[in-house]
Amino acid sequence: MNKHPLLSVRNLCVDYITENGDVRAVNSVSFDIRQGEIFGLAGESGCGKSTVAFSVARLHKPPAYISGGEILFKGENILHYNEERLRTYRWQQVSVVFQSAMNALNPVLRMEEQFCDVLLAHNPGMTRYEAIKRAQELLTIVDIHPSRLKDYPHQFSGGMRQRLVIAIAMALNPELLIMDEPTTALDVVVQREILQKVYALKEKFNFSILFITHDLSLMVEFCDRIGIMYAGELIEVAPAKAILTAPLHPYTKGLGNSFPPLHGPKTVLEGIPGTPLNLLEVPVGCRFQARCGKVHDRCRQEYTFLTEIRPGQQTACHLYEEQGLQQDSVIYLDKAAGC
Ligand SMILES: Nc1ncnc2c1ncn2[C@@H]1O[C@H](COP(=O)(O)OP(=O)(O)OP(=O)(O)O)[C@@H](O)[C@H]1O
Ligand SMILES: [Mg+2]
Structure with a gap:
């Protein structure tokens, strides 16, 4: 091979x-x-x-x-x-x-x-x-x-x-x-x-x-696998199903919430607030900062690198560095596992 x-x-x-x-x-x-x-x-x-x-x-x-x-x-x-x-x-x-x-x-x-x-x-x-x-x-x-x-x-x-x-x-x-x-x-x-x-x-x-x-x-x-891009960068790569059931990046979560669910009751679609980034005015730090509900100081200062957070699932987001998985993502993962 x-x-x-x-x-x-x-x-x-x-x-x-x-x-x-x-x-x-x-x-x-x-x-x-x-x-x-x-x-x-x-x-x-x-x-x-x-x-x-x-x-x-x-x-x-x-x-x-x-x-x-x-x-x-x-x-x-x-x-x-x-x-x-x-x-x-x-x-x-x-x-x-x-x-x-x-x-x-x-x-x-x-x-x-x-x-x-x-x-x-x-x-x-x-x-x-x-x-x-x-x-x-x-x-x-x-x-x-x-x-x-x-x-x-x-x-x-x-x-x-x-x-x-x-x-x-x-x-x-x-x-x-x-x-x-x-x-x-x-x-x-x-x-x-x-x-x-x-x-x-x-x-x-x-x-x-x-x-x-x-x-x-x-x-x-x-x-089989999906990469999510935002403003010219890959911000998450995961097995296809995890993109909907266990997304990590706030943008991936927003994207998932912008589509009607395939199964289950009808829900109000949330969408993603704000407008796409103007590539002529790229900020220091994370490119999604202006539209992110979880933005903090580090996001405005430091670049985000694609990092493996779970086996086979990478994301570029400061939320997951050092702290490991956030609590809400663990809940997502449990849902995906049918717990
Ligand atoms: N010929 C061009 N000259 C200048 N900028 C361009 C040119 N073609 C594309 N771009 C810019 O490059 C960026 C990426 O464009 P691209 O066509 O790859 O996006 P896309 O994700 O395929 O979008 P869509 O989903 O609408 O097809 C955009 O900001 C676009 O404005
Ligand atoms: Mg295109």
Whole structure:
């Protein structure tokens, strides 16, 4: 077995060059994704999820630049890859499904051409006949009849188009599939069908997934572990269920309280007071201080580091340093254990 996690992001920093100077959109983010694991990234709009996803695929473009850290894929730092090595990395090791499927497909080309373009460009020696056979196979695995290869994108429903994009992303058997809001534009039933399909494919082919969505309840169902981002930083990483049942960081707790519970009686949703941080005015200390109900002096003075508080659960919050677990979190944990 490979001793490295499939993906290891270490202290990643990404800046955007703007008229007002460089803005750090991602600050010292570290997480691992293991072989076959589904890792989710959640957090409010603008917190840096897509910037992380683009960087992992090395698809970020100016004004974005990686200003620090490492992205290790099977132990190799992909930031050192040249263009040629990146071409293999992008399709054969990592591939990406973005939100708008229609934009990812070429409206004036039949699906057959679009599949063949990818397959022939990356498989030297493959014939067109073999490429079409493979494209038919790919359509079948996303439950679309192979005869539909002759159709144009507009002849498919939104859900089918998203499945087509997933099929193209899987064309070269990637080891990591990045899905950035892959189903946001679709209704909840189609959304679930697609995720179930992706899950079945993952079980069959054992790839890993970096999954990004605004829908925390969907994420908890679909992921093994989840990282919560706030204002460019990762503030909690935990097994998926613990994010809802035993959250540590006050922001994670607020996020959990902003979504209707999956089970049990209806409750009034609390939300999180205040507005997201302006990245041009980052305070000293914790970035969540202005919106945190538990803020104290140390939060305004000292930076918070992601620290393991429970096995497999890390958070970046002064509440848990030195004092260990706070009483209210112990209660959460007991609830989770059904006590
Ligand atoms: N081209 C750009 N130029 C300057 N700043 C940018 C650019 N693209 C993104 N940003 C900034 O980087 C930060 C992170 O953006 P990003 O798109 O990664 O957030 P996100 O978490 O994916 O949000 P959403 O949930 O809305 O997709 C935001 O503050 C955003 O304003
Ligand atoms: Mg985004």
